[in-house]
Ligand SMILES: Nc1ncnc2c1ncn2[C@@H]1O[C@H](COP(=O)(O)OP(=O)(O)O)[C@@H](O)[C@H]1O
């Protein structure tokens with residue numbers, strides 16, 4: 001087309017040099033970002049597969065000619081680590097269940113039943129306040145109380161602490177969910193003759209399964225990764241994987257291989273769960289404040 | 293007439309806002325009653341009070357002579373169709389229909405039988421194994437109605453069940469619903485904001501505005517004898533012309549002057565005016581025509597706009613004083629915008645309302 | 654009897670609340686009261702048979718007059734106030750980068766998924782991992798920086814650089830949170846105003862600052878609330894990365910309280926310190942709460 005009087009209709013000219021430079025700069029930034037994300041993980045995985053002789057070299061070995069599964073064998077074959085793994089799983093599953101169940105019930109009442117004495121407002125306020133406490137301020141009384149009740153170094157102690165830790169989160173997430181759920185369906189159930197309990201079990205619960213699964217996923221990940229309460233409340237029997245990983249730090253650092261292997265092993269379940277819940281991630285990250 | 297459902301001086305406040313105020317409504321057994329009024333006037337609130345989904349701030353709900361104000365929805369034996377249909381999203385249509393029976397612990401074979409029967413009745417037999425989200429709006433609406441009629445109920449409540457359908461479907465379903473409920477003989481309270489639905493479907497109509505009941509009666513009663521200016525303008529389409537008129541007299545006869553219109557009154561009308569110097573004058577569009585009315589009044593007017601409906605036309609006139617008035621013609625191809633001449637009306641057909649209270653005189 | 658109870662909404666409501674309220678009672682109210690009592694007591698767990706004795710505000714006075722507490726508080730403040738703005742800015746840049754139309758859509762979608770990695774990494778593993786990466790002698794960071802001509806840094810092994818290193822690790826891992834939330838926000842922005850601005854001849858910077866970012870204000874508010882809360886609670890990864898050291902260089906308040914309690918076993922003192930921490934946090938907490946509650950007024954039923 002040679003019609004220069006109609007610039008709007010003219011074909012797009014080849015992008016000027018400036019635009020191409022900008023695009024190039026963007027890709028450089030993207031590359032840097034990818035490197036910062038991927039390299040550390042690569043390094044961790046690599047460390048779990050390197051031979052011992054490749055650890056303490058300068059410059060470091062980025063692409064070792066040979067790899068070994070020896071550290072994995074050592075880390076995963078260790079019966080203590082197996083036990084810690086099992087502890088972590090048991091504690092995470094039970095406390096995820098209790099926190100999700102109790103939190104969902106609470107949230108339902110807060111969202112749907114107007115209690116006496118402005119209980120709804122008071123409870124919500126209390127729950128939000130609880131979310132703000134730094135866990136450190138609770139760790140010491142937990143330790144002393146559990147000691148008094150003979151619960152130190154038991155899975156029960158961790159389950160109690162983690163239920164408390166996760167309850168405000170679950171309640172808040174489920175509250176935002178119930179609020180978005182149209183009331184009319186429950187009203188229909190009321191007209192159809194359901195009592196509150198039937199309404200909750202037959203109508204509300206089946207509709208809430210996805211939301212509960214999302215909050216449960218977040219709780220599970222948080223509990224699986226938790227260190228402070230675990231290190232305070234357990235010594236051996238109920239020890240969890242984060243504590244085991246952290247304790248490598250103490251005995252100054254020759255066991256980098258097994259430490260890396262254990263770290264990777266503890267990260268894999270979390271990553272899989274996070275990938276599964278990806279679609280709802282933003283909602284979880286912002287406690288339901290953003291619908292994502 | 294036996295009162296089957298009686299709402300006795302119901303008032304409902306949300307905080308300082310009064311959604312329903314002092315509403316008294318009587319419904320005879322088997323009657324199809326429509327609650328009509330503009331959006332936000334408290335229709336849903338009143339319906340929820342009947343269904344025990346809300347507690348009234350004061351007043352009583354009586355069914356069949358018994359005070360049921362303190363009873364729950366299940367104890368009142370109410371059935372209800374919701375505006376959004378409120379189907380259970382996680383259940384199939386079969387389970388949705390059977391849900392009220394399951395709650396009442398009806399045995400499975402009996403449940404199956406009733407579900408199939410009702411599904412045939414509302415013509416959704418082929419959809420029973422789908423989930424609600426796989427259905428169109430019209431189909432969902434049928435499921436909602438099926439769920440409401442599957443068990444015996446004292447009163448069936450319908451909250452704007454047609455408002456989510458497209459226009460053509462709405463007119464068809466309107467007739468079907470009327471037939472269905474007529475056949476079942478259930479006492480029905482139907483809510484709509486659309487006066488034409490109310491007029492076409494109801495045995496009786498209750499008109500509400502701002503939480504207050506304005507008038508109740510048979511459709512034609514409301515049309516012919518509106519109790520106040522609001523009912524007059526709300527019922528009937530196109531809307532009644534309402535204008536402020538001065539009372540005057542000429543040669544001993546009472547006259548109304550409103551803009552370009554001068555209207556002689558007969559003795560009965562004049563007597564109803566009393567000592568008022570001003571009234572609100574209401575004229576239905578169908579009372580205004582370009583054809584000469586013997587013994588009628590006329591005004592000089594120009595046609596500004598003609599809206600053709602096919603079988604009739606809505607005519608917008610403008611008088612020399614700049615006032616607008618709407619008339620209606622059965623099909624007459626000769627009229628068109630720009631025509632000037634005389635528009636005629638029969639003085640006996642006008643409605644008179646008190647300007648202050650808006651009540652009919 | 655039971656039937657009647659199950660038909661009364663409020664009674665069932667109370668029933669439903671029992672597990673949650675009991676959990677709150679046992680995991681917050683009782684421990685906090687216990688800790689309050691402890692903070693007012695004179696008690697040494699190491700002396701056998703030692704009983705609680707009322708000590709008035711002695712522990713509080715001791716905390717408030719100790720340099721260690723204020724230094725730890727100062728470190729928490731520095732840590733929070735540096736990390737928060739830096740990750741806000743970086744997170745914004747990353748979000749803009751990954752929503753830029755000039756970048757291949759598949760590539761940026763993939764990167765968005767990869768953002769999950771630093772985000773979900775267990776904090777302990779994060780700490781351990783950076784311990785390896787930042788190792789002065791054998792870690793790759795110094796070596797790689799050396800390749801572009803930067804002198805080796807001491808990172809977490811020297812007191813004067815440790816806090817910077819800790820903040821850097823925190824920023825790297827949580828920039829991803831900020832970016833992910835903002836990406837969600839940017840993608841949900843309506844396109845018409847952006848197109849309209851382009852048609853009106855606005856430059857890219859003007860579009861960014863006058864159209865995109867203002868619409869994201871509510872997202873920034875949420876991010877700031879959440880990050881602030883979490884930064885003030887940080888314990889796990891610093892514990893694994895530096896343990897508060899070297900010396901006390903990265904001993905933020907949370908680690909300080911933990912150290913006083915679990916290492917030196919001075920529980921009354923640690924309790925007093927954590928109550929002072931709570932009381933200092935209170936105005937901030939209440940402000941956060943009011944924001945959260947006012948944004949969710951409709952969530953309540955009364
Ligand atoms: N739970 C409630 N709290 C406060 N106001 C309400 C509530 N329910 C309804 N209202 C108000 O009451 C008025 C009537 O509502 P509604 O009965 O739904 O009107 P309609 O169904 O006639 O459109 C509206 O102004 C509405 O805002």
Ligand SMILES: [Mg+2]
Nearest residue numbers: 332335336452
């Ligand atoms: Mg309504």
